Amino acid sequence: MLVEPLSALRYVSSPRRTAPRRTRRTDRAAGYWRRLLPALALLALVTRLPSFLHPLWSPDEGYLAVQARILADGGALYDTVVDRKPPFLPWLYEATFALFGDESAGAVKALAVLAQLCTAALLAATARDRWGDRAGRTAGVLYPLVSIGLNPEDTQAATFEVFMLPFTAAAMWCAGRGRWGAAGLAVAGALLTKQTGGAVLVPVLWLLWHASPARAGLSRLAAGLVLPVLAAALVTTPSGFLFWTVTGSGAYATFTGSELHVLSRGMANTALLCLACAGLLPPVLRVLRGGAKGTGTKAVDAPGARGSSGTGSADLWLWLAVSAAAVLLGFHFFGHYFLQLLPPLVLLATATLRLLPRDRLASALLTSACTCALFLSWGVLAPRPELGHVQRLADAVRARTAPTDRVLVWGIHPETYWLADRTPASRYLTAGLLTNYSGGRDGPEVGEKYGVAGTWPVLVSELRARPPVLIVDDSRGKPFAPERLPTLRGLLARHYEPLTQTVDGAVLYVRSSGD
Secondary structure, eight states: OOHHHHHHHHHHHOHHHHHHHHHHHHHHHHHHHHHHHHHHHHHHHHHTGGGGSSSOSSHHHHHHHHHHHHHHTTOOBTTTBOOSSOSHHHHHHHHHHHHHOSSOOHHHHHHHHHHHHHHHHHHHHHHHHHHOHHHHHHHHHHHHHHTTOSOHHHHSSOOHHHHHHHHHHHHHHHHHTTOHHHHHHHHHHHHHHOGGGGGGHHHHHHHHHTSTTHHHHHHHHHHHHHHHHHHHHHHSOHHHHHHHHTGGGTTTSOSTTOHHHHHHHHHHHHHHHHHHTTTTHHHHHHHHTTTTTTTTOGGGSOTTOOOOOSSTTHHHHHHHHHHHHHHHTTSOOOGGGGGGGHHHHHHHHHHHHTTSOHHHHHHHHHHHHHHHHHHHHHHHHOOOHHHHHHHHHHHHHHHHSOTTOEEEEESSOTHHHHHHTOEESSSOOSSHHHHSGGGOOOSSOOSGGGSSTTHHHHHHHHHHHSOOSEEEEOOTTSTTOGGGOHHHHHHHHHHEEEEEEEETTEEEEEEOTTO
């Protein structure tokens, strides 16, 4: 009577029988991704088609493009060109321009499409690990549909959040699978793209805390996180890296100065995001009301689901909470800040939709597709008056200067340098760093004394050592106008004279005949 059970045991454990099972599972996964990835790629491309309609969408893109040119000409980040952001994206722009030329940002825009595809695929992988194949498809499709649900200037630009989100999604996927070294590398990638990307470390640590054994993964997570950040600091300059990315932004990250203006911007962008997520928010709110108890718990995970940590969706709620805190940090509420909320929102909505009848899923997808079409139309049809102004200004600069001349554009549109193909006369590419206007402030806390500490003496020394051939006052009545800045006003009065020609209110100054 013992023969049959023993033979059955040998049958089950035979390598010749387990190998085909693994093969079938691998083939099934490969087939799943062969079907899903082309659909996600098409969605990512379609939703970002408006980004290719204009040379640039935002001053941030212009800043990165000018930085890349300076770095390619031998400049040094946080020294001969500075910004408050980490180094990953300037380096990516520099590398892309080196490969494909710096006269067009088309290659970077294509990389932004790839970044959106990676984010969607990683969210799909996370959802599939937790809740099965259908949930993976749901999360993957929902993300590109809601990813353009803000002002096109915020969603279509190839800037920091777009390239940060693949790292944050990768960090959560790796943590869900217990790959702590890779999770640390992903957190480092997010942090080196934008400081607020480091917020994903909190839910990653939550997952590590609930892993077994947690202590074994902590050292790998720490190594993956610390080593790339330390390397970036050493490759640039540790003091400059620390100052420009952390300690030098105190005046920027304050609420005072333009409270009503900033709050109205925050409310407007919140309303836009709610409209974009009209298909996602009802199931998420249903969880908050307790209408779908047990959502995301291990007990209701799909059969065979991998990577379930047993923590349910608590890590996703934590991810959403710290992402919301990152949006609030600095009290500026720019639209592109809100993009950080989308990955956890998509996963939370997916977690709930899998428990609801199929018609609710169809309704959520249809609603998201309709809102996506609305924002896509906005991106295609919306006029870009500021871009037109910058292009006219760049034409005037190019007509008045030689290719080797240095110019100073006193404004908030660094893309003027890039479009005019002229070298900036200063490491400070906008008036914002010198006046604190870079936060979009329109109140009283704009001026020389509110700029980044130590910037004005450096600016004066730069302009004395190599005086610009042309200075463009593009303030057009804004609080950083030269008449409100004694140092700049004195420099213009002593060494420059205005031309009678203006460009949409921007005044051009050339060297005085006596200099």
